[in-house]
Amino acid sequence: MQSGSRPLTDQEIELVLIQLTNIRDRTLFLVGVKTGFRVSELISLRIENIVQYGEVASQVTVNRANMKGKKSSRTVPLHPKAKQALQEYLNTLSTMEPKTRLFPFTRQHCHRILKGAFNKCKLEGKVTTHSLRKHFASKVHKALGENIFKTQQALGHASPSSTVHYLSFDQAEISEAILGT
Numbered sequence: 263m264q265s266g267s268r269p270l271t272d273q274e275i276e277l278v279l280i281q282l283t284n285i286r287d288r289t290l291f292l293v294g295v296k297t298g299f300r301v302s303e304l305i306s307l308r309i310e311n312i313v314q315y316g317e318v319a320s321q322v323t324v325n326r327a328n329m330k331g332k333k334s335s336r337t338v339p340l341h342p343k344a345k346q347a348l349q350e351y352l353n354t355l356s357t358m359e360p361k362t363r364l365f366p367f368t369r370q371h372c373h374r375i376l377k378g379a380f381n382k383c384k385l386e387g388k389v390t391t392h393s394l395r396k397h398f399a400s401k402v403h404k405a406l407g408e409n410i411f412k413t414q415q416a417l418g419h420a421s422p423s424s425t426v427h428y429l430s431f432d433q434a435e436i437s438e439a440i441l442g443t
Contacts, residue, residue, distance in 0.1 A: 306363075311324070311364070
């Protein structure tokens, strides 16, 4: 994990999407934000991970060999926006061979693409490729009633202590709780 990076806000997500005019780059960003996959996991995706029976699948699996720690694979349901972006992107590809990589570039190239968009948006603070995963973690944590154990499972972490590093805590809210006891 890149220490110190922060999650993106919903408003920042919209700003970045405006900057990413290349359909491949927009799709990479949307799939990252909506699945919580690490960049290395995103760029490992192949057509066979996305397409099932000729259509974009309702869920996507990153194979164990491409996961951090390589202990198990991870399957995530596809958010409708990510699914739509994938369909539009697939329509632009010249081949649908199952082993074709969806995003055929390196982690460093992915970083340059996203950092360029972040810079154009003039985002403040430490915003990195890992900010996509942190945004996902934050949204899922809230949607799950702030249940750390369910959030851990959604992120594919072996331990809740790993999950805690992904979550931002509102110091004002903590102070208010302490003063209210």
